[in-house]
Amino acid sequence: MPENADSPKLRARMRAALLRWYDRNRRDLPWRRSRDPYAIWVSETMLQQTQVATVLPYYRRFMGAFPSVEALDRAPLDAVQSIWSGLGYYRRAMNLKHAAGVLASRHGGRLPDDYDALLKLPGIGRYTAGAIMSIAFQRPYPAVDGNVRRVYARLFGLTDAKELDETAGRMVSRPRPGDFNQALMELGATVCSPAAPTCERCPLSHWCRARASGSFELPRGRHVETKAVEWPLVIIESNSRVLLHRRPDDGLLAGLWELPTPATLPPGVARESVAVAPIAVIRHAITDKRITAPVYLLRREARVRGKAWRWVALAALSSYPLSSLYTKALRAAQHRLGARLSSIGAGDT
Ligand code: SF4
Numbered sequence: 001m002p003e004n005a006d007s008p009k010l011r012a013r014m015r016a017a018l019l020r021w022y023d024r025n026r027r028d029l030p031w032r033r034s035r036d037p038y039a040i041w042v043s044e045t046m047l048q049q050t051q052v053a054t055v056l057p058y059y060r061r062f063m064g065a066f067p068s069v070e071a072l073d074r075a076p077l078d079a080v081q082s083i084w085s086g087l088g089y090y091r092r093a094m095n096l097k098h099a100a101g102v103l104a105s106r107h108g109g110r111l112p113d114d115y116d117a118l119l120k121l122p123g124i125g126r127y128t129a130g131a132i133m134s135i136a137f138q139r140p141y142p143a144v145d146g147n148v149r150r151v152y153a154r155l156f157g158l159t160d161a162k163e164l165d166e167t168a169g170r171m172v173s174r175p176r177p178g179d180f181n182q183a184l185m186e187l188g189a190t191v192c193s194p195a196a197p198t199c200e201r202c203p204l205s206h207w208c209r210a211r212a213s214g215s216f217e218l219p220r221g222r223h224v225e226t227k228a229v230e231w232p233l234v235i236i237e238s239n240s241r242v243l244l245h246r247r248p249d250d251g252l253l254a255g256l257w258e259l260p261t262p263a264t265l266p267p268g269v270a271r272e273s274v275a276v277a278p279i280a281v282i283r284h285a286i287t288d289k290r291i292t293a294p295v296y297l298l299r300r301e302a303r304v305r306g307k308a309w310r311w312v313a314l315a316a317l318s319s320y321p322l323s324s325l326y327t328k329a330l331r332a333a334q335h336r337l338g339a340r341l342s343s344i345g346a347g348d349t
Pocket residue numbers: 151154155191192193197198199202203204205206208209210211216
């Protein structure tokens with residue numbers, strides 16, 4: 001019978017049912033074997049906007065290379081971004097690195113057991129702070145991501161965001177607040193799916209308003225318009241090296257290395273020299289941009305100065321942080337470059 005979340009007894013029954021279900025159905029994920037706040041923070045940051053299956057190999061590589069706040073703080077930004085290459089939403093890697101610096105200098109290299117202090121760190125919002133507090137420190141803070149929002153919206157028939165957040169705050173409780181939050185996320189990811197929830201497998205179905213009414217519609221999120229963008233790329237090659245340029249520390253793909261465009265060629269390479277047919281046209285999406293990228297190949301030496309430009313040997317490209325836009329372009333040119341570039345940029349973002 002559908003009810004609301006006002007009754008403490010009802011909330012306790014729901015929590016118990018959900019935790020029983022979680023104990024039987026939880027996926028065995030590497031970050032679930034750890035209570036290390038650092039590991040929880042890294043995994044929750046990687047999981048923002050990204051599927052579990054995509055995150056797994058990146059998480060293992062990242063934790064292998066930077067197993068602690070101290071290791072991350074000491075690592076060069078390039079090394080951090082290189083491990084992140086292909087996972088997308090690159091600001092997350094910058095924020096982790098910057099936050100590691102703050103933790104090392106102000107918090108003794110540890111994540112603080114303090115919600116407000118966590119919120120002051122770069123890249124940590126209410127969701128991530130709640131996840132760290134509940135999973136790592138066993139404190140009853142909610143962690144409401146898209147999956148959890150969907151479960152609560154259907155379970156209690158909630159359409160108002162403020163009301164939903166208040167309900168989430170009342171639902172989470174000791175004992176096992178971290179498992180409770182993860183159980184809700186798991187339920188949303190595997191049972192209460194956006195298009196076709198499998199309510200017969202749901203431990204909360206007895207209380208669910210959506211199931212009782214047969215209406216699983218969700219409040220409409222903000223519609224993001226996609227933009228078609230033409231983004232030509234120029235591979236400048238000389239002696240088995242290609243010329244890369246480092247993007248500014250702000251904005252899209254901040255701080256990553258890129259291939260130049262006809263508008264950002266290095267000094268000494270005339271724009272007219274790109275007036276040849278592209279060797280390939282690739283398609284790619286970054287946030288709201290649907291990119292069409294004609295790829296041009298120029299074989300020439302160019303003198304470059306400053307830290308923003310660098311000639312990189314083809315064999316060394318795998319250690320450079322490149323968005324998948326550029327790895328796709330380089331792969332499209334690999335037979336002309338006479339190199340195998342399969343090891344660069346494992347992801348597709
Ligand atoms: S009963 Fe169905 S709609 Fe309701 S929370 Fe469970 S899976 Fe979602």
